[in-house]
Amino acid sequence: MSKRLIQRYRDGDRMNHWFIALMFFLAALSGLAFFHPSLFFFTHLFGGGQWTRILHPFLGLLMVLGFLLFFIKIWRENLITDADRQWMKHAGRMLQGDKAGMPPVGKYNAGQKFVFWAMALSLLVLVVTGFMFWRPWFAPFFSIPLMRIAVLLHAVSAVVLVLSVIVHVYAAIWVKGTVRAMTRGTVTENWARLNHPLWHDEVMHRKGR
Amino acid sequence: MASLQSLDVVARSATTTPTPQVRTSAPALAKLIDESKCIGCKACQVACMNWNDLRDEVGTNIGVYDNPADLTPTSWTVMKFFEVEPTEGSLEWLIRKDGCMHCEDPGCLKACPSPGAIVKYSNGIVDFISENCIGCGYCVKGCPFDVPRISQKDNKAYKCTLCSDRVGVGLEPACVKTCPTGAISFGTKDDMVAYGEKRSGELKERGFQNAGLYNPQGVGGTHVMYVMKHADRPELVDLPKDPTISPFVSLWKGVAKPLAVAAVLGAAVAGFFHYMKVGPVEEKDPADEDREVVK
Numbered sequence: 001m002s003k004r005l006i007q008r009y010r011d012g013d014r015m016n017h018w019f020i021a022l023m024f025f026l027a028a029l030s031g032l033a034f035f036h037p038s039l040f041f042f043t044h045l046f047g048g049g050q051w052t053r054i055l056h057p058f059l060g061l062l063m064v065l066g067f068l069l070f071f072i073k074i075w076r077e078n079l080i081t082d083a084d085r086q087w088m089k090h091a092g093r094m095l096q097g098d099k100a101g102m103p104p105v106g107k108y109n110a111g112q113k114f115v116f117w118a119m120a121l122s123l124l125v126l127v128v129t130g131f132m133f134w135r136p137w138f139a140p141f142f143s144i145p146l147m148r149i150a151v152l153l154h155a156v157s158a159v160v161l162v163l164s165v166i167v168h169v170y171a172a173i174w175v176k177g178t179v180r181a182m183t184r185g186t187v188t189e190n191w192a193r194l195n196h197p198l199w200h201d202e203v204m205h206r207k208g209r
Numbered sequence: 210m211a212s213l214q215s216l217d218v219v220a221r222s223a224t225t226t227p228t229p230q231v232r233t234s235a236p237a238l239a240k241l242i243d244e245s246k247c248i249g250c251k252a253c254q255v256a257c258m259n260w261n262d263l264r265d266e267v268g269t270n271i272g273v274y275d276n277p278a279d280l281t282p283t284s285w286t287v288m289k290f291f292e293v294e295p296t297e298g299s300l301e302w303l304i305r306k307d308g309c310m311h312c313e314d315p316g317c318l319k320a321c322p323s324p325g326a327i328v329k330y331s332n333g334i335v336d337f338i339s340e341n342c343i344g345c346g347y348c349v350k351g352c353p354f355d356v357p358r359i360s361q362k363d364n365k366a367y368k369c370t371l372c373s374d375r376v377g378v379g380l381e382p383a384c385v386k387t388c389p390t391g392a393i394s395f396g397t398k399d400d401m402v403a404y405g406e407k408r409s410g411e412l413k414e415r416g417f418q419n420a421g422l423y424n425p426q427g428v429g430g431t432h433v434m435y436v437m438k439h440a441d442r443p444e445l446v447d448l449p450k451d452p453t454i455s456p457f458v459s460l461w462k463g464v465a466k467p468l469a470v471a472a473v474l475g476a477a478v479a480g481f482f483h484y485m486k487v488g489p490v491e492e493k494d495p496a497d498e499d500r501e502v503v504k
Contacts, residue, residue: 034322034345036466037223049323049343050364097487135346136364148350148457155461159469163476170480176491190492 002189006203008181013073016066017182023063024165030056031158057134064127071120077107078117084110099194106198111171118164125157220329222321233331237398240371240382241405242306243436244446245412245420246392249274249288249304253384253393257286260372260383280307282360285369286384293445305435305446306384306393309356309369311335313429316454317366319462320351333398333432334371342366351462353428353452371432401434408436427453 009017030052033042046052086103087110094102108116129150132142139147172178177191192200216232258264263283271278274290286308293301315335318327326341327348337348337357344364348357357366372382380386381395394404405422412420421440424430439445 034347036470037225037322037324038470040223040322040324043343049341053343053345094490095483095487097490099490133346133350135344135359136361139346144350144355145455147346148455148461151347151350152457152461152465155465155469159472162473166473166476166480170484174480174484174489176489194492195490 002193004189005186006189006192006200007185008187008192009185011185013070014182014185016069020063020066020070023059023066024161027056027059027063028158028162028165030059032162035155035158053135057130060126060130064123067119067123074116075120078113080110080113080117084113087111104197105195106202107196109196111167115164115168115171118160119168122157122161122164125153126161129154129157217331218328219331220315220318221325222318222327223324228328230331235330235332237331237333237432238371238376238396239333239398239401239432239434240311240385241394241396241401241434241436243392243394243405243408244303244305245408245417245436245438246390247288247304247306248390248392249290250389251276251288252387252389253306254284254286254288256383256387257369258284260375261285261370280356280358280368282358282362282365282367285309285367289447291446295439295442295445301438303438303446305448307447309335309371309433310354310428311369311371311432312353313431314454316351316353316428316458317348317357317368318351319454320347320458322347330373332376334373334376335432336370336373337366337368339365339367351454351458353449353454369433398430398432405434405436409440412436412438423448425449425452427451 026046029042030046032039033046033049033052034040034056040049043049043052046055083103083105087105090102091111131138132150133139133147133154142150172182175195177188178195181187189200192203216229217235218228219230219233221228263285265277265281265283268277270276275287277284277287280287286306289305289307291303291305293303295301311334313333315327315329317337318329318335321327322345323341323343325338326343327335327337329335342365344359344366346359346366348366349355349359357368359366372380372384375382382393385393385395394401396404402422402424405424409420409422417438419439419441421437423435423437423440423443435443435448437443437446443450
């Protein structure tokens with residue numbers, strides 16, 4: 001049993017992650033309030049309907065800006081490879097609790113990569129369509145037929161984002177020892193060996209250990 | 210003041226429970242605008258701003274009689290003038306009083322996310338309850354007729370109320386009362402349809418073969434209808450031929466809502482039960498490998 005820890009995220013990345021998470025939480029609650037009448041009560045958290053409508057675009061934009069920093073840093077590490085396709089073929093067994101047969105993965109497994117791209121794409125659609133009906137400043141530049149498509153795409157991509165976040169959070173809870181990568185920046189060497197063996201070997205090799 | 214007719218609300222925006230509708234015996238009402246009788250005097254515009262205490266900004270003339278050029282948050286009805294040639298070489302000057310059509314199936318109400326910001330009364334009037342309006346502009350996307358206008362001053366949507374405050378106490382709308390040629394009539398929807406068809410017949414006799422009533426069924430009919438000299442071509446007076454709520458809006462505010470909520474809740478519940486069934490991914494305790502499971 002190794003007693004070593006490995007740094008997985010720097011402090012700046014962790015703070016950015018939690019900033020994005022907070023903004024997501026607020027943007028999602030304020031947006032869901034307008035999506036379904038049963039969720040309109042979320043507007044009480046933001047000071048009423050008008051205030052929720054005013055704040056939502058700013059919260060969403062801040063989330064996108066935070067994610068953009070993340071994206072620039074880690075998009076290369078999330079490119080899908082042949083190994084990832086192999087991993088996806090075995091993903092069903094992993095979900096049944098059998099981790100033994102999984103091909104070894106690097107810093108991110110295919111599931112994490114798909115979540116990353118789902119978030120990136122949905123945020124891109126959200127920010128573009130969001131600007132198109134952001135009242136009172138930007139909506140006047142777009143025609144009504146165009147805005148109708150924008151609101152539908154905005155809602156659909158918001159649902160994709162919320163589902164991605166549910167998968168993301170669940171995976172962090174499911175795989176023990178993961179959350180500390182974002183709360184402390186480090187993971188145990190055993191965690192790395194178990195869940196990201198290629199990344200573990202790479203780090204150890206780089207450090208000459 | 211939330212509304213004057215709170216006991217006969219048959220539809221209420223962003224509301225999934227029944228509305229207060231104990232008083233639903235009121236007959237459906239309608240306003241009928243007879244294009245062929247309109248002389249374009251704009252008395253209806255003046256009556257509208259008088260009754261509703263609205264004073265639009267004085268704008269600039271754009272070279273035609275339309276003034277203001279379009280509906281605004283403080284101009285709920287506007288005369289629109291059209292110089293058209295329905296057939297080659299036959300110039301006609303068509304005038305249409307533009308404003309809310311008060312759809313039986315209102316797209317604005319369907320799109321509105323704020324509970325009670327838009328209501329439909331049992332008499333058919335679609336009304337904006339401005340204190341509940343949050344200024345999102347969804348009604349603009351829902352409307353098939355491009356009617357709601359959002360004020361720069363207070364970020365609230367405005368449109369013709371069909372004088373719901375007058376109608377609620379047994380008066381006709383201000384524009385109807387003031388029209389000097391009787392081009393605007395008001396009564397039960399049945400009476401107005403019958404009268405509109407009679408007028409269309411008279412116009413046909415006088416040579417307007419395609420005269421007819423504009424009461425588009427794509428939105429369930431409207432509580433503001435037109436008698437048109439060229440009912441086969443409503444686009445001559447800038448009206449859609451077969452208006453419906455946009456399929457994008459119907460999808461967004463229809464099936465997408467329950468599906469998405471079900472998907473989000475489903476994902477959370479599925480995660481919970483998955484964890485409870487499969488357990489966490491963690492390092493196995495080597496001692497466990499050798500232990501027998503007693504069943």
